[in-house]
Amino acid sequence: MPADPFFAVAGLAKHFGGIHAVEDLSFTLARGEILGLIGPNGSGKTTTINIVTGALKPDAGSISVEGSDMAGQAAHLFARRGVARTFQVPRLFRRMTVMENLIVPALSDASERRPSAEERARGVLAFLKLEHLADDYARALSGGQQKLLELGRALMLKPSLLLLDEPFAGVHPKLLEQIIEHIRTLNRDGHTIVLVDHNLDAVQSIVSRVLVMARGRKIADGAVAEVLQNPEVVRAYTGSRAGAQ
Amino acid sequence: MGSLSFSRAVQAVLLAVALLLPLAAGPYWIHVGAIAWYYAMLAASWALLAGFAGQFSFAHVAFAALGGYASALGVGLLGLPVGVSMLLAIVLAIVTGALIGALVLRLSGPYLALFTLAISEIFRLILVAEEDLTRGMLGLPVPGLFSGQSDVPYYYLGLGLVVMAMLAMNWLLSTRVGLFLRAIREDEGAARASGIDTTRYKILVFVVTAVIAAIAGIYYGHFIGILTPNIAILPEMGLVIAMAVIGGIESLPGAVIGAVVVFLLSESLRAYGEWRFVLMGLALILVQRFAQNGLYPMIEQWSRARAKPRAAATVEDRHAG
Amino acid sequence: MSYFLLLAVNGLVVGLIYALVASGLTLVFSVLKVVNFGHGSLYMLGGYASYYLISGLGLPPLLGVVGAMVTLFVFGVVFERLVIAPMYTDKVERKDEYAIIVTFGLTILITNLALVVFGPFAKSPPSFMTGALIAGPLILPYDRLIAAVAAVVLLVGLSLFLKRTALGQALDAVSQSRESAAVIGIDPKRMYTVAFGLGSALAGGAGALIAPVFALSPSMGDLPAVQAFIIIVLGGMGSVGGSVAGGVLLGLVQALGVGYLPDPNRALAYTQAFGALLLVITLLVRPTGLFGRPHLRLE
Numbered sequence: 055m056p057a058d059p060f061f062a063v064a065g066l067a068k069h070f071g072g073i074h075a076v077e078d079l080s081f082t083l084a085r086g087e088i089l090g091l092i093g094p095n096g097s098g099k100t101t102t103i104n105i106v107t108g109a110l111k112p113d114a115g116s117i118s119v120e121g122s123d124m125a126g127q128a129a130h131l132f133a134r135r136g137v138a139r140t141f142q143v144p145r146l147f148r149r150m151t152v153m154e155n156l157i158v159p160a161l162s163d164a165s166e167r168r169p170s171a172e173e174r175a176r177g178v179l180a181f182l183k184l185e186h187l188a189d190d191y192a193r194a195l196s197g198g199q200q201k202l203l204e205l206g207r208a209l210m211l212k213p214s215l216l217l218l219d220e221p222f223a224g225v226h227p228k229l230l231e232q233i234i235e236h237i238r239t240l241n242r243d244g245h246t247i248v249l250v251d252h253n254l255d256a257v258q259s260i261v262s263r264v265l266v267m268a269r270g271r272k273i274a275d276g277a278v279a280e281v282l283q284n285p286e287v288v289r290a291y292t293g294s295r296a297g298a299q
Numbered sequence: 300m301g302s303l304s305f306s307r308a309v310q311a312v313l314l315a316v317a318l319l320l321p322l323a324a325g326p327y328w329i330h331v332g333a334i335a336w337y338y339a340m341l342a343a344s345w346a347l348l349a350g351f352a353g354q355f356s357f358a359h360v361a362f363a364a365l366g367g368y369a370s371a372l373g374v375g376l377l378g379l380p381v382g383v384s385m386l387l388a389i390v391l392a393i394v395t396g397a398l399i400g401a402l403v404l405r406l407s408g409p410y411l412a413l414f415t416l417a418i419s420e421i422f423r424l425i426l427v428a429e430e431d432l433t434r435g436m437l438g439l440p441v442p443g444l445f446s447g448q449s450d451v452p453y454y455y456l457g458l459g460l461v462v463m464a465m466l467a468m469n470w471l472l473s474t475r476v477g478l479f480l481r482a483i484r485e486d487e488g489a490a491r492a493s494g495i496d497t498t499r500y501k502i503l504v505f506v507v508t509a510v511i512a513a514i515a516g517i518y519y520g521h522f523i524g525i526l527t528p529n530i531a532i533l534p535e536m537g538l539v540i541a542m543a544v545i546g547g548i549e550s551l552p553g554a555v556i557g558a559v560v561v562f563l564l565s566e567s568l569r570a571y572g573e574w575r576f577v578l579m580g581l582a583l584i585l586v587q588r589f590a591q592n593g594l595y596p597m598i599e600q601w602s603r604a605r606a607k608p609r610a611a612a613t614v615e616d617r618h619a620g
Numbered sequence: 621m622s623y624f625l626l627l628a629v630n631g632l633v634v635g636l637i638y639a640l641v642a643s644g645l646t647l648v649f650s651v652l653k654v655v656n657f658g659h660g661s662l663y664m665l666g667g668y669a670s671y672y673l674i675s676g677l678g679l680p681p682l683l684g685v686v687g688a689m690v691t692l693f694v695f696g697v698v699f700e701r702l703v704i705a706p707m708y709t710d711k712v713e714r715k716d717e718y719a720i721i722v723t724f725g726l727t728i729l730i731t732n733l734a735l736v737v738f739g740p741f742a743k744s745p746p747s748f749m750t751g752a753l754i755a756g757p758l759i760l761p762y763d764r765l766i767a768a769v770a771a772v773v774l775l776v777g778l779s780l781f782l783k784r785t786a787l788g789q790a791l792d793a794v795s796q797s798r799e800s801a802a803v804i805g806i807d808p809k810r811m812y813t814v815a816f817g818l819g820s821a822l823a824g825g826a827g828a829l830i831a832p833v834f835a836l837s838p839s840m841g842d843l844p845a846v847q848a849f850i851i852i853v854l855g856g857m858g859s860v861g862g863s864v865a866g867g868v869l870l871g872l873v874q875a876l877g878v879g880y881l882p883d884p885n886r887a888l889a890y891t892q893a894f895g896a897l898l899l900v901i902t903l904l905v906r907p908t909g910l911f912g913r914p915h916l917r918l919e
Contacts, residue, residue, distance in 0.1 A: 159494050591713070
């Protein structure tokens, strides 16, 4: 582990009323790493994503991005800093075109001009093989295409860290391979990625390291094979895995 | 592209008609036209606020009242020159617009509507109650801007204000701000996750639209010569909403055309009394039910389909596929 | 003292009527997640419906109230099916705005239709019972007493209906989660229709009950509608108990304010503004309402 990690979370906590959604969560990411964040439904994965992207303010803990603590800052500042995310259910700008969806994050950078934003968007569309849909409204896209577009929108932020919340959920098998390939390529190109899923099988072919959460806490963090042997993980999973399938 | 040129052509023709109208129309219709400009400014700026930015506010006519009363009281109470008083009213609208915009940051949908409705009612009730200042329901006299009896100068002033407001709003929408406002309307959380400072743009759109509403109110007050709190009653807000929705809540020219058509219709059908508003309520429901984006964009689309039947067909295919 | 008592009792009566109006609004909101901006016009319509049922069909006054509620129930069901229902499909984007606009459009339509059909002049339906209850310093006309008692009966009935009957529990289930309700075999769409019908009937019943006390006019629903908005925000949308507490509070503040504040013009305006101010503050400080269950939508 590098001495000065690129992204580090320490002592993170979030309570809703009496529910401890996230409790004392700490982990670090090295630049270029790809981490699987897994856990049964309701284990606090999405809350964690919401906190480390600024959508929720943590009750305690620090979030260090390239050395500076950003805990409690507004979501758009995280995005401007290169921390980009997707949502479990795609949250697109439905009544805007695919192209408009893509240039919004690009233009949130005041120094970016529209022609260069559009050019970059065309590059992203080509990467995602969605060029032919540029002028369609986002609402007209299929579920899988919406997932791809959301990934593209996150890429337009030129992210240094990409948090993907269940990118495989509800995706047609044909598109699944494609999304997995995209994630591999992005990681190969140097993107640091956190991949959230409740299903270990889905992520283990892509990631080398997984962090397992249960009831808001981290119960394991390490290489896939190693974590699979962890009795606590087995216990957390054998209970709920059947239900999740 | 087809729709853009169609829209431009329609707007050019309508502007020409509006410019030439006083040559043909009698004093009554010039008076009516001058009032229509007031509603056109309100409907278009409300469309920007509600249709583009997704901030469904019931306080828009209250901003018109704020502008009108502030300008009138600046002259009558503080003895300021009219120009200074108007400027003061606009500054007041900027401050109030920013304040309301900041207060409603966390509210959306029906909560935002109820909040702005309550704010608007409180303001109106203050106007009613503080008779010493506002003369309450008796009405506050407002000095005119032009000497002479003719409404023609007001008519052209109003038209000029509408054109300026439209140019300003169109410019705003053509910049990245327009894109951001629509993104905020579609999904505020996703907009923030895309790096947009939603707080800043929501306050901005409240300020911009409050200023245009206030200018409309200032114009209206000095033109009509008397202001009552009834300028901010709920049915007035309903009129503005109906105008914008029927014309096109997501189209600035649609809202302006909606305002002018609805107002001219309601004036020319005066003989039918309240039936006019029965019709308006019905039209509001029917348009919302069957053509959610309003009538003007529907006409635009129709013209595009006629101009480019083949291109339109391929677009349809793609959506179907 | 007797003056105070008189004001307080009158305030209580009006407050109970407000509560009844608000309970209909809150029922619609909790089940459909729609604020009915046309609720006040349904209240007005209820008043006129009972007037014409009594004067036209010769029904006894209290039956006129029942008839008005039935009429408004049917009206609500039809309006929901024809105009609100498309909202649940994919065809309607901007659902919140759609609901506000069509229900607000309903107000414009019905208020003006009432002006044309019923005329702008006040009408007075016959009393439920002439005379007044005199108990020491308190003089309470029977019409007011009956309106208050009937409002209480309806509110208690509504509470029991929601808690004790299968249909009531189905409504409650949908109000808590459409998805879970659908899973256990409740058709949410049917519940939307039922809730809108019941909400309309409650507004109509309130209008019919108040009709002999105050006169009927096409604009009679404006004030109770605004009060009902305030009440449901105060009481937490979706709570009958909150509606009663909020209604009585507003009724008392208005009656006592108008009775005691020195300048009548100011008193009338500021007692109304007081309610609106409560709404503003509640939404800013505690968007979940003071009494009710939480309804804050997390993003």
